[in-house]
Amino acid sequence: MSKVYLEKVQKAHMLVAGMRKNYELIKDLGITSEQIDLLERNASEAAVYNEELEKLREEVSAKVSCANKKMDEIKEIVTMAKKLIKRKFDQTEWRNFGIADKR
Numbered sequence: 001m002s003k004v005y006l007e008k009v010q011k012a013h014m015l016v017a018g019m020r021k022n023y024e025l026i027k028d029l030g031i032t033s034e035q036i037d038l039l040e041r042n043a044s045e046a047a048v049y050n051e052e053l054e055k056l057r058e059e060v061s062a063k064v065s066c067a068n069k070k071m072d073e074i075k076e077i078v079t080m081a082k083k084l085i086k087r088k089f090d091q092t093e094w095r096n097f098g099i100a101d102k103r
Helices: 003-021 023-029 033-088 091-097
Strands: none
Touching (some): 003 023
16 A cells, blocks of 8 residues: 555544544534544545555566566567578568568
C-alpha cells in the first residue's frame, strides 16, 4: 500500500473511532451515524482495493520481467542471425530473409 493511501485510510478509521466515541458532542453539528458508517465502509473498501492493486502491481512487475527476458533473448538471436546472413549473402538478398537493413 502506498504510504499516502495507507495514511488516508488510517486517518479515516481514526476519525471514525473518534466520532463514535464522542458522538454525543458532534451529533448537533449535522454529522449522522449513517455518515460515520459510510465513512467507515468506504475506508475499509479502499483498503481492500489497495491490497488488490498491490497484488496486481506485483503480478505486472513479474510479467514485465519475464517479457524483458524474452525480448533480450529475441534480440540476441536476431542479431546473431542477421550477422550470419549478412556475411553469407549479398546486400541485395537480405530482403529475402526479412532484413530491411541498408548496410
